[in-house]
Amino acid sequence: MKLTSAFFHLCMLMACAIVAQARQLPDLKTILDPQKNNPVIEIPAGKYQLNNMVNGAYLFANLNNVEIRGNGASIICNSQELAFRFLNCTNIKISGFSIDYDPLCFTQGVIVAKDPGNTWFEVEIDPGYPIENVRNARVQFYDPNTRQLKRNSITTGEGHYSAFQHITGTRRFRLTKNNPWVAYEKVGDLVVLDVVSTKANPAAHAFQLEKCVNATVEDVTIYGSNSFSFFERDCRGTHYNRCKVGRGPVAPGMPARLRSGNADGIHSSLASIGPLVENCDIKHNGDDCIIVCGRSFPICRIDSATNSIYLLSREGNLVFYAGDTLQHVLFAGIKSGKAKVQAFEPYTPSVAERQAVMAMYPELLFQANYTRGARITLDTLPAMAIGDMIYNESHTGKGFVIRNNKVGYNRSRGILIKSSNGIVHDNEITGTAMNGILVGPEIHWMGGGFADHVEIRHNRLFECMFEKTNPGMPPGALSVFCANGPQIPSAGAFGQINVHHNTIQKSPYPGMVFTSVIGLQQSANNVAPYPCGSREHGKRFNTVFTVPVWEKNNTP
Structure with a gap:
């Protein structure tokens, strides 16, 4: 109106x-x-x-x-x-x-115009919401009837647009797409955009x-x-x-x-x-609801004479202390040996070292930011190679407990675990565009933490995985999943995972996914059938979409 x-x-x-x-x-x-x-x-x-x-x-x-x-x-x-x-x-x-914030950290409005050729749309900002310092860093589409995230749609960012324009003298913004991608947006849909501080580097x-x-x-x-x-x-x-x-x-x-x-x-x-x-x-937040994680680093150089390894990083202020235990992970995604930190110092990798690692990780996010690094001296040097990964096992959030929470109505995961020796139980997860519960290291993020000894029980998942089909996304409303590029590792990415007495409703098959686990136990879970049309999340991994539970490369 x-x-x-x-x-x-x-x-x-x-x-x-x-x-x-x-x-x-x-x-x-x-x-x-x-x-x-x-x-x-x-x-x-x-x-x-x-x-x-x-x-x-x-x-x-x-x-x-x-x-x-x-x-x-x-x-x-x-x-x-x-x-x-x-x-x-x-x-x-x-x-x-x-x-709370005033001005708010976001603004919102309604799509009032759209190019029939699907190359642009215009948003009229709602009364009372900011029109200054608006950005298209996180653009989300909402259903005007439910006022929830639009089903079978996607969240977009600056990389999806070739232009973002405030139309002078109006409360309208025009967003021009970099190609005619489809979020199934239409006139009347609601849109949320970021609002930023006027300060530099807030x-x-x-x-x-x-x-x-x-x-x-x-x-x-x-x-x-x-x-x-x-x-x-x-x-x-x-x-x-x-x-x-x-x-x-x-x-x-x-x-x-x-x-x-x-x-x-x-x-x-x-x-x-x-x-x-x-x-x-x-x-209703813009990304994951609850996450426990560490950080992984690709190895760019090895000095066996001094028991030292050199790591690539996209951030400074790394967390390594003398006595910490490091976990070595083969490039294939399987955990290998461990070692103790004896000394740590910053390191600037050479261009050649960066290029060699990036060639092995073409899907690694924020590649241009991997300009920093660390030199770590170890008490012993496991057999390893350039491109293998290291993470600080002493700093992944081991011993976590996530219980009796209500999460959801968000564009990604309800609960994301990249840690060990923990439990996720009696949570209610509703309306997540991606996985309701995901246990996985997300190698393309170098997220850190390949889970061991994790129990997931008595959780209730409802209407998860409603985002537009993404063939590269981990499948399963409840998923224990690892992949390096298109490859799913053999058993050994995870160990001793126990999943039982969970219920999944109104979510596409497969409702549960387990890969690369040594010591998988699952029992008394209930995945209700849900004919929701075409949903093929994880198709690039040859996921089977006709079964409630899909497994690959696990051992008891």
Whole structure:
């Protein structure tokens, strides 16, 4: 229905009033600063502005046995960047508040025009939503009737478009495709796009723990983020309880929000002991809901005289410590020997070293960014070759527990595991465009962690794998899957995987997929038939689509 000019003007006035109100909120920094040395830090009930536009993220560093009580407070950030950073903290508890953004970290609207030749479409932004600093980094299509992600569609990014234009004097954006790809979008569909900070290189995520031990995060709600909502890196034993990532409130007259955070909900990376995530509600975010992972690195040089290996990396600040255990993985994707770190130092790989490895990994993402590296001296040097992989087994989140959570309504996976010695149980996973539960190292991401001793039980999966068919995507609503390029490794990528008493409904066959496992046990799982038309996710791996469970290269 077309808005009248009077109603449109009213919506704009209300939106401006909300922005003005946010600017008049009490400043949170003046509440927190005087309490820096207190064993209990109180945020009184109320609504506050966190002025991260001027001050950046609020930093809590080197806290020990401190409790931060939110008392139900609402915290509004005025820049689409990190809100809170916790660094080198031990035995802290953070509870009882919500984080939101004004301006939001995304905007949304409706497709009002589309080229019959399928080369462009135009989006009219909804009243009250931002039209400044809009980007096409993550463009998602929603059904106008359900207001959920559009079925049999895809999420697109900047690489899908040759042009992105704000039409002067309007609330419209035109997105011109780089080729006539199909997301089955049509006039009337809803679209979400990213909104970015005006600051150069704004810090990513909303809530970050780094090098923290035994942190408890309880009853914290995040309604938006420029990337991950909750992010932890190099932590130990974090406990998330009753946390939420969800679609936030709107002012009267504004259409309801379509998205929560722009990327992952809870992302645990490189933990020495994995997180306990329980009773959380993680939905409507722009990528995976819950992920536990490490990081893998291709080997570019070997020096047997000094027991040293040289690794390629696309990031700095790598997590390796003396005494850590490294897992060696053959290029074929099978785990091999282990070794201990004796020394670690940064290393800049040569062009020839980079080219040699990239030739072996043509599907590796972000290849141009693999300009850094590390030299690691080991206590012993397993037999290995250029192109094999290494990951830090001591920092993959081993010992994780993911239980009693409700996740979904997102464009990718509900729960993604790249770790070992953990359990995923009694979770409810609904409406994931990709796998509901995926256990896999994702070699093209160098995600790290080839799982061992993982139990998956009593989970309920409903309406997963609804994205448009992707022949290269891991198949299965519940999937334990490894592939290097088109090749599925023989048994040995995973070990001792036990999957039982899970139910899968309204998801395409095969509902469960298991590959490359030594010691696979599966029993008492229920996969309901669901004739959903053409869905051939994973076709490049010769997946069989007529059976509830598909296995390849496993041993008992």
